[in-house]
Amino acid sequence: MKKLEKKVAIVTGSSRGIGKEIAMKLAQEGAKVVVNYRSSSEKAEEVVNQIMQQGGEATAIQADVSQVDQSKHLVEKAVEKYGQLDILVSNAGIEYFGKLEEITFQDFERVFRVNVAGQLFVVQAAARYLLSGGRIVMTSSVSAQISVFYHTLYGASKAAVSAMVRNLAPELGERGITINAIAPGGTATDMAQENAKYYTHPMLQNAAPEALLKSKTSLQRLAQPEEIAAAITFLVSEDASYITGSTLAVDGGRL
Numbered sequence: 001m002k003k004l005e006k007k008v009a010i011v012t013g014s015s016r017g018i019g020k021e022i023a024m025k026l027a028q029e030g031a032k033v034v035v036n037y038r039s040s041s042e043k044a045e046e047v048v049n050q051i052m053q054q055g056g057e058a059t060a061i062q063a064d065v066s067q068v069d070q071s072k073h074l075v076e077k078a079v080e081k082y083g084q085l086d087i088l089v090s091n092a093g094i095e096y097f098g099k100l101e102e103i104t105f106q107d108f109e110r111v112f113r114v115n116v117a118g119q120l121f122v123v124q125a126a127a128r129y130l131l132s133g134g135r136i137v138m139t140s141s142v143s144a145q146i147s148v149f150y151h152t153l154y155g156a157s158k159a160a161v162s163a164m165v166r167n168l169a170p171e172l173g174e175r176g177i178t179i180n181a182i183a184p185g186g187t188a189t190d191m192a193q194e195n196a197k198y199y200t201h202p203m204l205q206n207a208a209p210e211a212l213l214k215s216k217t218s219l220q221r222l223a224q225p226e227e228i229a230a231a232i233t234f235l236v237s238e239d240a241s242y243i244t245g246s247t248l249a250v251d252g253g254r255l
């Protein structure tokens, strides 16, 4: 018996990376999945095709979650297509590194618009349609809990996510809906590929990012996106019926 049979899920930012694997895994468990993307339409269609080829059901919907009206439109189109909504995985996010003196208000606004406002307002839009048993997962990061040079904006934006799920839990709990966050550690995606070099201490700029990662992670490797998706699949399933307001670290045992 598949765990998410008859469920409808939206996964924001699922054209690639962690989001893609979440969409694939939820579909494998029987959910009909809305694959959201900002600009990678071909990649999103590929994800939909892969799901269909495996006997699942999916559709791609473009929406930039940093725009409140687009998030609303995404949710409305999903409900129009599948007639209901049971699961929201708010995964879309962007990373940023910058020294204190370099950070501009535009940088602040860009990061917080996607990582904080983007997540809050897609949750707001989805919550209108979720019924008792509904599930929401937002995306924080190990970066909310650790010190990394020049990672202030990103770390702060991800810390806000854990505060949001803690405070939304009672409000949504009254309606039988759970809301949690996932906090991945370094995960092998485009984002990690582009930014791994910045995670090193400035005095160790010639050290290979992999060596640093090994020294900071009990399991001594990056996560694969599938491993993050597996934890999210648990959180949106019936098995996680008494978990809400939590942030689940999936970080290979951060040292």
Ligand SMILES: NC(=O)c1ccc[n+]([C@@H]2O[C@H](COP(=O)([O-])OP(=O)(O)OC[C@H]3O[C@@H](n4cnc5c(N)ncnc54)[C@H](OP(=O)(O)O)[C@@H]3O)[C@@H](O)[C@H]2O)c1
Binding pocket: 012, 013, 014, 015, 016, 017, 018, 019, 036, 037, 038, 039, 040, 041, 043, 063, 064, 065, 066, 091, 092, 093, 094, 095, 114, 118, 139, 140, 141, 142, 143, 183, 184, 185, 186, 187, 188, 189, 190, 191, 192
């Ligand atoms: N990778 C890591 O090491 C790591 C660690 C901790 C937390 N995280 C978090 O996990 C999430 C996924 O990360 P990832 O590594 O898979 O990132 P990624 O490889 O950069 O993929 C990002 C995805 O988000 C979408 N996206 C970005 N901005 C968007 C917007 N404004 N509206 C809609 N979609 C948007 C992208 O769509 P397009 O393809 O259309 O651009 C893409 O599908 C993020 O929230 C990230 O902060 C990642």
